[in-house]
Amino acid sequence: MAEDKRTPVPEAVALRYDREKENAPRIVAKGRGIVAQQLMEIAKKHSVPVYQNQSVTQLLMAVELDREIPPELYQAVASVLAYVYRLDGRAGAKAGKRR
Numbered sequence: 001m002a003e004d005k006r007t008p009v010p011e012a013v014a015l016r017y018d019r020e021k022e023n024a025p026r027i028v029a030k031g032r033g034i035v036a037q038q039l040m041e042i043a044k045k046h047s048v049p050v051y052q053n054q055s056v057t058q059l060l061m062a063v064e065l066d067r068e069i070p071p072e073l074y075q076a077v078a079s080v081l082a083y084v085y086r087l088d089g090r091a092g093a094k095a096g097k098r099r
Contacts (some may be wrong), residue, residue: 012037028062056076
């Protein structure tokens, strides 16, 4: 049996979440291949945190654009939000030290 040596096609999903205005995070962009690479470049350019987890990405790819994530994905997205909140906390702490 031959082993498949192809490189997996990259995937990326962008979420937006405003706790005061939305009930759940919303899918605002997603794509595979070149589109995924462009999303990653845009995120980097705008200092948007990037959380890399192939399993979570695959789950989120199934959600339609501009839709809130369904309740069954809350647990998976909680890991993403926790990561972002930790980064924000560290950035805030660093900014406070500079004052």
